[in-house]
Amino acid sequence: MIVPFDIIILIFLVITAVISLRVRDLLSATMILGVYSFLICLLWAEMGAVDVAFTEAAVGAGVSTVFMIATIYHTRRRSSD
Amino acid sequence: MEFLKTSVIPHFNYWVYVILMMIGLHAMITKNNLIKKLVGMTIFQTAIILFYVSIGVKSGSTIPILEHHHDDHAEVAAADAHHGEPAESDHDSDAVNPDHFANPLPHVLMLTAIVVGVSTLGVALAVSQSIFKDFGSLEEDEILEKIKQGGAAIDD
Numbered sequence: 013m014i015v016p017f018d019i020i021i022l023i024f025l026v027i028t029a030v031i032s033l034r035v036r037d038l039l040s041a042t043m044i045l046g047v048y049s050f051l052i053c054l055l056w057a058e059m060g061a062v063d064v065a066f067t068e069a070a071v072g073a074g075v076s077t078v079f080m081i082a083t084i085y086h087t088r089r090r091s092s093d
Numbered sequence: 094m095e096f097l098k099t100s101v102i103p104h105f106n107y108w109v110y111v112i113l114m115m116i117g118l119h120a121m122i123t124k125n126n127l128i129k130k131l132v133g134m135t136i137f138q139t140a141i142i143l144f145y146v147s148i149g150v151k152s153g154s155t156i157p158i159l160e161h162h163h164d165d166h167a168e169v170a171a172a173d174a175h176h177g178e179p180a181e182s183d184h185d186s187d188a189v190n191p192d193h194f195a196n197p198l199p200h201v202l203m204l205t206a207i208v209v210g211v212s213t214l215g216v217a218l219a220v221s222q223s224i225f226k227d228f229g230s231l232e233e234d235e236i237l238e239k240i241k242q243g244g245a246a247i248d249d
C-alpha cells in the first residue's frame with residue numbers, strides 16, 4: 013500500500029461521487045460514475061486486491077455503465093435533481 | 094492538527110468509507126429521480142466493499158500470489174523418507190510467511206459482492222424501465238401523484 017497514492021485516489025473518489033449525484037444530466041452522471049468505478053479499481057490494485065480490481069474494471073465500470081446507458085436510452089435523460 | 098495526525102491520516106480509508114456510505118445513503122433517501130437513487134446505491138455498495146478490502150491491507154505487503162511455486166510431491170516424499178523427524182526444522186527457509194502478503198479472504202468475499210451488486214443494479218434498472226412504461230416518468234413525486242389520481246389505470 014502506497015500512502016500518498018492512496019490518499020489522492022480517495023479524495024478524487026469523494027469528488028467524483030458528489031459530482032455524479034449533483035449533475036442533472038443522467039448520461040453525464042453515468043459517465044462520471046464510470047470514472048468513479050475506474051478510480052476505485054485503481055485503489056484496489058494499489059491495496060493489493062488485484063482480483064477485485066479487474067472484476068471491478070470489467071463488471072463495475074463496464075457492464076453497469078452499459079446497463080445504465082441502455083436504461084437512459086429507453087427512458088428520459090433529464091433529471092429534476 | 095494532532096487529531097489529524099493521529100486519527101485521520103492513519104485510518105484515512107475508513108474515514109472515506111464512512112463518508113462515501115453517507116453520501117450514498119443520503120442520495121438514496123433524498124433524490125427524486127429513480128436513476129439517481131440507483132447511483133447512490135452503487136456508491137453505497139462500493140463503500141462497503143472499500144471497508145472490507147481495507148481490512149485485508151498490511152503495511153509492506155504485496156499481492157497474495159506465490160512467486161516461487163515449488164513441487165509439493167517431492168517435499169512430501171522427502172518428509173516420508175525421514176519418518177519421525179520434525180518436518181518443520183528442515184524447510185524453515187522456504188516456508189511462506191503470511192506477513193508478506195495481503196489477506197486474500199476479504200478480497201474473495203468482496204468478489205461475490207461486486208457480482209451481486211451488478212445483478213441488483215440490472216434488476217433495479219429493469220424495474221425502472223417498467224415503471225417508466227406504466228407511468229411515463231422516473232420522478233418519484235410524479236409517480237406518486239399518478240398513483241394517487243388512480244393512475245393505476247395504466248394504459249396497457
